[in-house]
Amino acid sequence: MKAVVVTGKKEGYKIRDIEDPRPGKGEVVIRVDRAALCYRDLLQLEGYYPRMKYPVVLGHEVVGTIEEVGEDVEGFNEGDKVISMLYAPDGTCSYCKVGEEAYCHARLGYSEELNGFFAEKALIKVTSLIKVPKGTSDEGAVLVPCVTGMLYRGLMRAKLREGETVLVTGASGGVGIHALQVAKALGAKVIAVTTSEEKSKTLSSFADHVIVGRKFADEAKKLDDVNVVIDTVGTPTFDEALKSLWMGGRIVQIGNVNPAEGYNLKLGYMILKDIEIIGHASATRKDDEAALKLTAEGKIKPVIAGTVSIDEIDKGYEMLKDKNKIGKILLKP
Ligand SMILES: [Zn+2]
Ligand SMILES: [Zn+2]
Helix, strand or coil, X not given: CEEXXXXXXXXXXXXXXXXXXXXXXXXXXXXXXXXXXXHHHHHHHCCCCCCCCCCEECCCCEEEEEEEECCCCCCCCCCCEEEEXXXXXXXXXXXXXXXXXXXXXXXXXXXXXXXXXXXXXXXXEHHHEEEXXXXXXXXXXXXXXXXXXHHHHHHHHCCCCCXXXXXEECCCCCCHHHHHHHHHHCCCEEEEEECCHHHHHHHCCCCCEEEECCCCHHHHHHHCCEEEEEECCCHHHXXXXXXXXXXXXXXXXXXCCCCCCCCCCCHHHHHHCCCEEEECCCCCHHHHHHHHHHHHCCCCCCCEEEEECHHHHHHHHHHHHCCCCCCXXXXXC
């Protein structure tokens, strides 16, 4: 089968013909219906992910149809539509037992220790497999593990209450545009922040207010008490994000565009305003199931900037870096 393979650290990727996977104990083989490109792929290609084995198939976001079921797999059958979490937990440790499998010591990452999903078929461990409810589009389902499920968990960790106000930075990005929708689906009022006047028109159909510009805290504070910020950018927006929060505010930090850059936090600011800073990256099974449900109900609508084939993967990454695009880039093998 055809696959996008990373051959070694900082060696980039190549399109290769590799052997079709066969399911072992506790595994299934899926036909990949859609995978999704992600900024994390670029960080992986730059060598920021020390656990990667080589060669490894790239890609960690997938929806597919089960083609073959291995031994000791219960509850999943050929023909089932499924997604996979970003990692396979062991399913047996103290964290897994209480549904916090994101913290499993023995978890293995797809596109890290395990082959990923930019291929015609993929091998998935049953511990990471989640059934997709009928009537859910492939485009909606593929966004759950790394985008909408992750955002759902972020807002759960921030203890978002109905009627609170959520501000989203980088709102036109692949994560941001869906953050607006997840927050709205959970009953929040949403403020979108973007640097692009052009994109503000599109954003106004997803948000109650749109602010254009790099200095947004003063305007946000005039609009409403901001209770939660989802920062999908990083150090360029963090200071304004923090300043825009009302007392008791929570900031969910997802973006980190300048990984080498720091931020000089004045503790008094946090302490006197009861601010919580929540570093956030992953999702668990229950978060993914909740996001799938919201997607099936039409409360989250996938925003897709484009879809490429395996042979067009270069074009896909060009689209990912193109600041004029709104939404996620998908791969259809
Ligand atoms: Zn991703
Ligand atoms: Zn575990």
